[in-house]
Amino acid sequence: MDLQEISLQLQAGKAKIVKTLVQQAIDEGIPAQQILEEGLLAGMNVIGVKFKNNEVFVPEVLVAARAMNQGANLLKPLLAQDGVKASGRVCIGTVKGDLHDIGKNLVKMMMEGKGLEVIDLGTDVAPETYIQTAIEQDCKIICCSALLTTTMGVMADVVKAAEEVGIRDKVKIMVGGAPVTETFCHQVGADAYTPDATSAAEKAVEFCSCT
Ligand code: B1M
Numbered sequence: 001m002d003l004q005e006i007s008l009q010l011q012a013g014k015a016k017i018v019k020t021l022v023q024q025a026i027d028e029g030i031p032a033q034q035i036l037e038e039g040l041l042a043g044m045n046v047i048g049v050k051f052k053n054n055e056v057f058v059p060e061v062l063v064a065a066r067a068m069n070q071g072a073n074l075l076k077p078l079l080a081q082d083g084v085k086a087s088g089r090v091c092i093g094t095v096k097g098d099l100h101d102i103g104k105n106l107v108k109m110m111m112e113g114k115g116l117e118v119i120d121l122g123t124d125v126a127p128e129t130y131i132q133t134a135i136e137q138d139c140k141i142i143c144c145s146a147l148l149t150t151t152m153g154v155m156a157d158v159v160k161a162a163e164e165v166g167i168r169d170k171v172k173i174m175v176g177g178a179p180v181t182e183t184f185c186h187q188v189g190a191d192a193y194t195p196d197a198t199s200a201a202e203k204a205v206e207f208c209s210c211t
Pocket residue numbers: 041044045047048049051052058059061062065097098099100101102103104106107143144145146147148149150174175176177178179194195196197198200
């Protein structure tokens with residue numbers, strides 16, 4: 001199957017067709033990672049460029065996002081089946097002021113695939129919520145996602161809040177999302193930046209194996 005068809009249908013927001021095509025690709029034996037990258041993410045990238053250029057608007061982006069999520073759900077059991085497994089509990093959320101959750105959901109999916117228990121705090125998560133959850137649920141890692149340059153600064157507040165309540169040495173803080181960089185990670189005092197969901201899951205396994 002031509003994975004570009006998945007990309008095109010995703011761009012058109014046709015969630016049902018995307019689901020059918022993703023299932024068809026799985027049945028044909030195409031690797032899940034390839035379906036994700038060349039089908040779903042490729043389509044989302046095109047939408048991203050068109051969004052930036054005002055060629056599509058929020059409603060179109062939302063239906064594309066729904067198609068993306070539905071397709072990704074089918075891939076969930078297949079992604080990250082191999083490799084090192086670990087046990088441990090982590091919490092994840094998109095930072096306060098930010099409603100983007102597709103990348104965060106992918107990170108969650110890959111971490112669960114590696115055997116980690118993931119508490120999903122959703123979007124628009126305040127620093128106190130991450131901290132309270134980490135304490136109450138005994139999380140080894142706090143994972144923060146941000147897609148906006150205007151919200152990534154909240155990650156510094158999460159690190160500060162962890163220091164203030166005295167749990168900074170007990171919990172690792174991981175950051176990621178399109179505008180986030182390694183340099184930014186160091187600036188805010190977080191423990192790790194990873195560029196994608198696969199490397200985020202691998203890093204989380206590493207942290208959980210060390211503690
Ligand atoms: Co928004 N949006 N959006 N948007 N949106 C961006 C991010 C933008 C780059 C578009 C653009 O202008 N080109 C731009 C940000 C510009 C900036 O800050 N510099 C933008 C803007 C401006 C906005 C609004 C302000 C628009 C408006 O209302 N005027 C608004 C803000 C709302 C808010 O959050 N308060 C807004 C709204 C929306 C929608 C609601 C319509 C929708 C979100 C739907 C949803 O998530 N449920 C949306 C979308 C879909 C996008 C784009 C098109 C796609 C984002 C996405 O899902 N990508 C995006 C353009 C783009 O990114 N090219 C854009 C696919 C996803 C898999 O990638 O999330 O990067 P990503 O995740 C990656 C990695 O980053 C990494 O793993 C994933 C891949 O493996 N990763 C982590 C993510 N989190 C991680 C955490 C980790 C580690 C890795 O460790 C903890």
